[in-house]
Amino acid sequence: MTATPTEMMTIAAARLLTNSDVCFVGIGAPSAACNLARLTHAPKITLIYESGTLSTRPSVLPLSIGDGELCDTALTTVSVPEMFRYWLQGGRITIGFLGGAQIDRFANLNTTVVGPYEAPKVRLPGGGGAPEIASNCQQIFITMAMGARAFVDRLPFITSFGHGTGKGDRERLGLKTKGPTRVMTDLCVMEPDAETAELTVTSLHPGVTREQVQAGCGWPLRFAASVAETPPATDRELTVLRDLHARTKRAHGVAA
Amino acid sequence: MADFVSLSEGVEAVLSDGCSVAMEGFTHLIPHAAGHEAIRQARKRLTLIRMTPDLVYDQMIGMGCAEKLVFSWGGNPGVGSLHRFRDAVENGWPHRLEIEEHSHAAMANAYEAGAANLPFAVFRGYKGVDLPKVNDRIRSVTCPYTGEVLATVPAIRPDAAIIHALRADREGNVMLEGIVGVQKEAVLAAKRSLVTVEEIVEDFGPRNANAVILPAWTVTAIAHVPGGAYPSYAQGHTKRANDFYIAWDKIARERETFLAWMKEHVLEKGPEAFARHAEKARAA
Numbered sequence A: 001m002t003a004t005p006t007e008m009m010t011i012a013a014a015r016l017l018t019n020s021d022v023c024f025v026g027i028g029a030p031s032a033a034c035n036l037a038r039l040t041h042a043p044k045i046t047l048i049y050e051s052g053t054l055s056t057r058p059s060v061l062p063l064s065i066g067d068g069e070l071c072d073t074a075l076t077t078v079s080v081p082e083m084f085r086y087w088l089q090g091g092r093i094t095i096g097f098l099g100g101a102q103i104d105r106f107a108n109l110n111t112t113v114v115g116p117y118e119a120p121k122v123r124l125p126g127g128g129g130a131p132e133i134a135s136n137c138q139q140i141f142i143t144m145a146m147g148a149r150a151f152v153d154r155l156p157f158i159t160s161f162g163h164g165t166g167k168g169d170r171e172r173l174g175l176k177t178k179g180p181t182r183v184m185t186d187l188c189v190m191e192p193d194a195e196t197a198e199l200t201v202t203s204l205h206p207g208v209t210r211e212q213v214q215a216g217c218g219w220p221l222r223f224a225a226s227v228a229e230t231p232p233a234t235d236r237e238l239t240v241l242r243d244l245h246a247r248t249k250r251a252h253g254v255a256a
Numbered sequence B: 001m002a003d004f005v006s007l008s009e010g011v012e013a014v015l016s017d018g019c020s021v022a023m024e025g026f027t028h029l030i031p032h033a034a035g036h037e038a039i040r041q042a043r044k045r046l047t048l049i050r051m052t053p054d055l056v057y058d059q060m061i062g063m064g065c066a067e068k069l070v071f072s073w074g075g076n077p078g079v080g081s082l083h084r085f086r087d088a089v090e091n092g093w094p095h096r097l098e099i100e101e102h103s104h105a106a107m108a109n110a111y112e113a114g115a116a117n118l119p120f121a122v123f124r125g126y127k128g129v130d131l132p133k134v135n136d137r138i139r140s141v142t143c144p145y146t147g148e149v150l151a152t153v154p155a156i157r158p159d160a161a162i163i164h165a166l167r168a169d170r171e172g173n174v175m176l177e178g179i180v181g182v183q184k185e186a187v188l189a190a191k192r193s194l195v196t197v198e199e200i201v202e203d204f205g206p207r208n209a210n211a212v213i214l215p216a217w218t219v220t221a222i223a224h225v226p227g228g229a230y231p232s233y234a235q236g237h238t239k240r241a242n243d244f245y246i247a248w249d250k251i252a253r254e255r256e257t258f259l260a261w262m263k264e265h266v267l268e269k270g271p272e273a274f275a276r277h278a279e280k281a282r283a284a
Helices: A004-017 A029-039 A068-072 A080-089 A130-136 A211-216 A233-249 B007-014 B032-040 B055-062 B083-093 B103-114 B181-187 B243-253 B255-269 B271-283
Strands: A022-025 A046-049 A094-098 A140-141 A180-184 A188-192 A200-206 A222-229 B003-005 B018-021 B048-049 B067-069 B098-101 B120-123 B139-142 B149-154 B160-167 B174-176 B193-199 B212-214 B221-224
Touching: A004 A029, A004 A233, A022 A029, A022 B032, A022 B181, A029 A046, A029 A094, A029 A233, A046 B160, A046 B221, A080 A130, A080 B103, A080 B120, A080 B149, A080 B255, A130 A140, A130 B103, A200 A211, A200 A233, A233 B007, B003 B007, B003 B243, B007 B160, B007 B193, B018 B149, B032 B055, B032 B193, B032 B255, B048 B055, B055 B067, B083 B243, B083 B255, B098 B255, B103 B120, B103 B149, B139 B243, B160 B181, B181 B212
Parallel strands: A022 A046, A022 A094, A094 A140, A140 A180, A200 A222, B003 B221, B018 B048, B018 B160, B048 B067, B067 B098, B160 B193, B193 B221
Antiparallel strands: A180 A188, A188 A200, B120 B149, B139 B149, B160 B174, B174 B212
């Protein structure tokens, strides 16, 4: 069995999660990664969705952040103000999972507009929970597929703060959390450089070249002194992930 | 005390042209039937408030009901764009839409401040991001005890709140269960409120002592609209129609297909159109 690039992104993200993590989960690749971890090596991981569902164990992936499946399988469900005040702002989340339409070299994210705010070329959904997830979780993992329109030299709008313009910006704003520590893409894994906080490729997925990664990025990418190769997806990881997606499609009324 | 009314009477009682309304529901219990009734009554110049404006606000914006949108996430969850919202912001169709944009944390706190009769909400947020540059309602306050600078937003105090709930009893008390979102806060923050319900029961019967209940004296009007959240859902009654959320992307993408759908399914229909969703769920 061989993983597609998107599957490899999800699997690479899932591997980072442990039984002791408390994850604030976004819809899409983050949700798939968190549930894959729960169904494989981290059965005791705590998953929280911003609709208020604490410690949820969905059997299929929710289409929205508030599907009934999440509430039915949760330990308890709290109101949305309580979710954002006691649980997120309260500092109880170890990992926030974010994606975005666009990212820059310091892992700032844009999900608001392309073009000027007052007269946007493309109006995106906006920040939702992301601005405070980015600042209040102990650390942030980002999952995004690469492409020159997504990995851009300069963001038109900063929806969620990563490392600003470089090392030290978070501390200057009074932020005590780590911010983005990993970016899992469909081609590679990036981490902020210890000195500069600029995203640096630390691992290439099996069969991916440096040229391919650079072609999917709008700024000249830095590579770590020693770049690892991401271990290939195991048959178990792929089987569990594909079963999860197949169950999800059936449950959402979409032909598999 | 809450009055029991028909849906059209209820919408007429709480909505007027130019007023502000929060039709809340965080994925669950979204008051779609009431939104359709507002469209049929051709309400205009509304300020629509909601954390997650989804299909029903897309429909109201596309039908020209809205002058302004106060929101924190405007998409079709798990599917993509709200095309009518985008068309209004990007192209001014059917007319220009003013927007006041926040984050979820800000709006959740602002509803709570409204319910608590406070002038503003304070929270730890908006650090390093661009929204405060384009929304002058986002300001800050210095903590008098620690010196920490915290974000503030004005309390949300809508003219009207409209929500969908699981049940009301004969006295007009309202019960919500499951993902309860910010509906309790929205009703308590608003001047007047309409609640559509799946069922009206004699008595709630045995229940959790901490069930979310809005007492009759906090609600203006109640209308019995089974299935009234469709394609959203009502925990224990109906399931979320994820297939319709996916289908909406195609319907709403073009103005013509959107208008044709609205004519057939909203303008030429009444609230009874929602009952079949409740019946289908009961049969399943």
